[in-house]
Amino acid sequence: MSENGTPAGTETGKSNFIKEIIREDLRTGKHDTVATRFPPEPNGYLHIGHAKSICLNFGIANEFKGTCNLRFDDTNPSKEETEYVDSIQGDVRWLGFDWEERLYYASDYYEKLYHFAVVLIKKGKAYVCDLTADQMREYRGTLKQPGKESPWRNRSVEENIDLFQRMRNGEFKDGEKTLRAKIDMSSGYIVMRDPVLYRIQRSHHHRTGDAWCIYPMYDFAHPLSDSIENITHSICTLEFENNRPLYDWVVNETDTPHKPRQIEFARLNLSYTVMSKRKLLELVTKNYVSGWDDPRMPTIAGLRRRGYTPEAIRDFADRIGVAKADNMVDIAMLEHCLREDLNKRAQRVMAVIDPVKVIIDNYPEGKVEYVEAVNNPEDESMGKREMPFTRELYIERTDFMEVPPKGYFRLAPGAEVRFKHAYYIKCESFVKDADGNVTEIHCTYDPSTHGGWSQDGRKVKGTIHWVSAAQAVSCGIRLYDHLFTKENPDDLAEGEDYKANLNPNSLKTASAFVEPFIKNAKPGDRFQFDRTGYFCMDQDSTDSLPVFNRTVSLKDSWSKIAGK
């Protein structure tokens, strides 16, 4: 069984073209086991787009009784950090996947990769080149014009072996020489125009320290790492499609016995957010958000803090499917998956975010009685709790209107509504301040409707939430909205930067009165605040001030009607 309770070997979810390829490979006997890998570079935090890839790779391994490795593609020490490798492991685990003992690093293979490079040199398929970066760019040609061969292209094998060894020994300056594959400077695939295999770069590596001053490039390290790990299907995103001929070249020319197949799929784009690591890093470093785990971020850490569940994210990954067409998935799809999951599981609690006081004039002063409230109507096993009911309560300001429009069935002068789980309450009068704001609503209750039922068959159209003023717990509330105002933040006017589309109202803070039950909450706990939305207790909470992040609001069809 996998972590999420799916028996291994059962195909789950939708099919897609990658699974079809795998089924075919299994059927024809090309492979009898499936081995995939999730290969992040530890240069940032994982985001929802990575989650799609993780679910795909680990999902396939699970369904086909294969394995999925976690491998850090750490070949560029100048950008990589231990903080990222730690967060990535935590995020993959949180999503519910397990790489067991198969945790690998490309940097573990440096020695092997070096020897593969020597094999290429000996075959006359790689050479040490003295061109500078600028020169190399010139020699590369353009999209439409072929490049020209480097003057260093025909050095002898002996000289190349010697030079490459001396590169490793640190005898040259950074950037002074490179090791290049000798392929075809006129190829339509630019990546085949004698790509760099190794560069000299004296930066401290998070794992190998200063043991190396030459580092392999992605196009060299990746296919060979796949091969070393006996990966059968190397799944990556579309932008690597152009690199596939080089992937195959490396695997073939190094004579490695295992030749994995690279398959590309379209990466996820989500409306109202950005997915590029560069942009996410900028939002963090320039403090547009509070950190990688800011609840507005599409990072796994951000979604987790926001209150998302791994189940919802996995369900989302399954529903959006896997294909090769560029896409922009509506964030409403993600929110739908979340609501569906939370609806079944979240503890209900009453919280009033924009309060107005209600006084039950015919209720005894000083009396406190407890009414029984259902914890989750979707799950009877979650039981019931008790809520204090008293003479002075708070309700939501939007649940009262002095002059209600047609179709409004909440509280209004003369109107009777149900205070959920408590009593039928009728509005008798109200008080306004000098500015015209309602400050108090005076009501009467019907003692015969205890629990919120009437024996006389009298029906009431509206049911609203409330909280007893004396026992209410004050909480901090964070209301989140989309990080960007545009569906596609990269849809820019002349000279604009994507940051021009940042939503200035993506975070609003408020305070709320919450029923005393909330005192039991711990950071990370998720609730549905009745009729309002799903909330998750934030790590910033203190004993004196619990703080809740709004994960997602409840659907609200009244606001649609009222808006018309």
Place this chain on the structure above:
RNA sequence: UGAGGUAUCGCCAAGCGGUAAGGCAACGGACUCUGACUCCGUCAUCCAAGGUUCGAAUCCUUGUACCUCAGCCA
């Protein structure tokens, strides 16, 4: 006439020559101690034009649009 990809409902996405699944959104309606949930119903002829075929989203031809590639990043 640089190369490699992709085009099916507003958004994802099935379909693999036999007469357009499903989900999200939207819009009607029912139900309701959350105007939530749930439930019912409505919502496409497949980028274009030719062709092959009894029959084409699926095959062929010619176009068109969009994406990716000129880091010693991944």
